[in-house]
Amino acid sequence: MIILNSMVDDVFRAEERESFFPFQEGSDDTVCFHFGQDKIIIELSTxxxxxFPVRFPIEVISYLSVVDLQLKSITLK
Known part of the structure; x- marks a missing residue:
C-alpha cells in the first residue's frame, strides 16, 4: 500500500491511500515527482x-519518508 499525506504546522492532514504496491523485492525502480501549481504527479516505473493535490504553497520539502524500502539514491533537478 502507498500512503500519501502532508503536514502543516506539525499536524498531518487526511491520508490518501493507494491499494496497489508496485515494487518487488530485489528490483530497481524509479520514482519521479513533478510539482505543479495544484497537484504533484508521482511517476512510477510501472x-x-x-x-496528489497541493494543499498549501510548497516552498520547501523538509521531510520525505520511505518505509520498508532500501533507498539507493536521490537525484534533485
Missing amino acids: GNPLS
Missing part, C-alpha cells in the same frame, strides 16, 4: 502515475 507506468501507474499517482496524483
Whole structure:
C-alpha cells in the first residue's frame, strides 16, 4: 500500500491511500515527482502515475519518508 499525506504546522492532514504496491523485492525502480501549481504527479516505473493535490504553497520539502524500502539514491533537478 502507498500512503500519501502532508503536514502543516506539525499536524498531518487526511491520508490518501493507494491499494496497489508496485515494487518487488530485489528490483530497481524509479520514482519521479513533478510539482505543479495544484497537484504533484508521482511517476512510477510501472507506468501507474499517482496524483496528489497541493494543499498549501510548497516552498520547501523538509521531510520525505520511505518505509520498508532500501533507498539507493536521490537525484534533485
